[in-house]
Amino acid sequence: MKIGVLALQGDFAEHLKMLETVGVEGVRVRLPEDLEGINGLIIPGGESTTLGTLGVRYRLLDAIKGKAEEGLPIFGTCAGAILMATTVVDSDQPRLGLLDIVVNRNAYGRQKDSFEAPVMIRPIGPPPITAVFIRAPVIQSVGADVEVLATLDDQPVLVKKGGLLAATFHPELTDDNRVHRFFVDLCQ
């Protein structure tokens, strides 16, 4: 089993480390051909405009969309979740648009409003994970067939539809690899 991590920009190294702790081979994805032979793809945190711009320039967005249509599981954290969203409030930035959610960027405020908080993830159970929110987006609403797996003050922070998983926080910045294990299970 091999999981790709989109390595255009962002904290992809943290995701690769997480995959190592789960015991799965992680590979960096920077060009469309790197998508061959992977069983799942992680889109890391970073700047969603940078990821989108490079994704268009190096034809990765279309290639990833194609793989997603063939059923490739994808897990996006923060910027990754923004790229996966069908709708980004007040923005036409390039993205994948795979997951029926409405996302509002930087909705908690600027960096001084970034925070961590314990979050209980329903299919994973206690103890809660320490969720790190960095200039995080808010998922304002989700489509009818999108499952909400975790919330913070009634707002969804981890959502899933089939093999698509999106988090507004950064499980890769902690030592707790349960969300990554959950995704790896989706890829099997």
Add this chain to the structure above:
Amino acid sequence: MSDGERIWTSERVWGTWRVKVGLAEMLRGGVIMDVTTAEQAKIAEEAGAVAVMALERVPADIRKEGGVARMADPERILEIMEAVTIPVMAKCRIGHFVEAEILEALGVDFIDESEVLTPADEQHHIYKHPFKVPFVCGARDLGEALRRIGEGAAMIRTKGEAGTGNVVEAVRHMRLIMTEIRTITQLSDDELMAKAKSLGAPYELVKWIHDHGRLPVPNFAAGGIATPADAALMMRLGAEAVFVGSGIFKSADPERRARAIVDAVTYYDRPEILAEISRSLGEPMRGLDVRTLAEAELLQVRGW
């Protein structure tokens, strides 16, 4: 939602070390560009910059015009914050904690306690831990980097020699830091205190490097980067992202050069891609031979 779940979600903590270093981690593999206007900030964002540094003058102009260089006018910083969705950084003078408090109050996302501005304190850098906003500081060697981290810097960048368009000093500083890190990983436990003494660095951080083989915060390159090849060189030497100051908006075609440097930081180890993106970028900034600068003109010697 049950009351039991609500209890778990009520305890938010702001401004933690993990949240500060976390933003630095998010900027990895990216380019942070100096801008002086809202229009330049938009050009930088569209080119794919991960953040912009809001300034009144780029280092090349500070060097040329002289005088005391201070924190930028808040109005200028706010215009730039309004213009883009990516993080906005701003510089304060070394040791000028009130400028830093003002920048935090404005809501900038990262503060650069920078040798490019005229130092306000020749003995003390800012004690950065109490701030909610993260700081980046320049360093020429590992001891300097660890002193800044000890004070609370969540990101280190090489000082290089800002405003010269000459990468030689950034290379010197990055090579020195990486060599010193490799040396520490080879030491035995009983040699670490003496190493901490000779570096003038906190023992706990020397021990951390010994155990982990890297800096405890992201290590970026800055100071004199002017071309895609310069940016890729710094990444090859161990930088995790790149600051470009005067190099973009002092060049003939800022849009194209900005895009090319963004691409170069992502594909830094792919010479065939670097060759393609380096074609016909127009004149880079003119540049200065650092050896022709008098000691008093050097920015890197500011701070310790």
